[in-house]
Amino acid sequence: MLKVSKIIATGSYLPEKVLTNFDLEKMVDTTDEWIKTRTGIEERHIASENEASSDLVVKASEEALKVAHIDAKDIDTIVIGTISPDTLFPSTGCWVGSKLGIPGIPAFDVSAACSGFLYALIVADSLIKAGTAKRVLVGGVEVLTRITDWDNRSSCVLFGDGAGVVILEESNDDSGILSSYWGADGTLGELLVQPAGGSRMPASHETVDKHLHTIQMKGNEVFKHAVKKMALSAGKALEIAGVKPEEIALFIPHQANIRIIDATIKRFGIPREKTMVTIDKIGNISSATIPISLDWAVKGGRVKKNDLILLDAFGGGFTWGSALIRWG
Secondary structure (H helix, E strand, C coil): CCCCEEEEEEEEEEECCCCCCHHHHCCCCCCCCHHHHHHHHHEECCCCCCCCCHHHHHHHHHHHHHHHCHHHHHEEEEEEECCCCCCCCCHHHHHHHHCCCCCCCCCEEEEHHHHHHHHHHHHHHHHHCCCCCEEHHHEEEEEHHHHHCCCCCCCCCCCEEEEEEEEEEECCCEEEEEEEEEEHHHHHHHEEECCCCCCCCCCCCHHHCCCCCCCCCCHHHHHHHHHHHHHHHHHHHHHHHHHHHCCCCCEEEECCCCHHHHHHHHHHHCCCEEEEHHHHHECCHHHHHHHHHHHHHHCHHHHHHCCCEEEEEEECCCEEEEEEECCC
């Protein structure tokens, strides 16, 4: 019988500093009304100077471990979705393992932009199904404000920092990840990219001066592809599991833009009251938005035993992914 993995605990962490739209009005040529109308964002959190991605994951993980009533030493694998790691190497996963006091176990990062957490979750689910892992710490984390172009008034209003994690283990009942779907299209990579810093364009005075180490995005094109692929991805996860959209208790999409969320649920036929929306309070934190939103849903009582929860994301790459979960 094929193994099924389930989430036994969630956790999240947002840095203390909050940057509101009114704060941004003093920094760039924008207004609170403009930002809210076009993005749905009211505020976002900013990591302190001494906080890196691994620090945020550790704080979220400590919370999840308490919820699960287990020790860090009970974790046997770490998989982290991120595009803003502490260092290109070692991975954020390795730093997290060190800080949690569990060296020696497999730990690595998955780079899939805003789909990073779902990619990491699908990988972790596969490891458990294969018998390679028994209990996996899966995280999504970003410190996007370190790679934000603060001179670009269209994009600097979007991004924030934070981390969310889940603890995944083999299910002993009918709850767990029922289906998943993922995909990518590198031919569209130039539409959402951090051009410099890799082997294609190493760091230089010129790349820094031209802000090429920051997020570059063609918003209108990204919007069109995001809606199409998120609707496709959600539909595939349901199709694989033989579940109808009306059976979904809660839809948790990536929080990129409220207009993308609304267009996706309209196309897919899921009502807003069944959709988790957190973008107003956290902004776009790329791979961290889904695990943070899931944690908030659990804490807020929006998730009950046996509920069907659909996670759905789209990100740079382009990448996309979804997962259907029966809550345990």
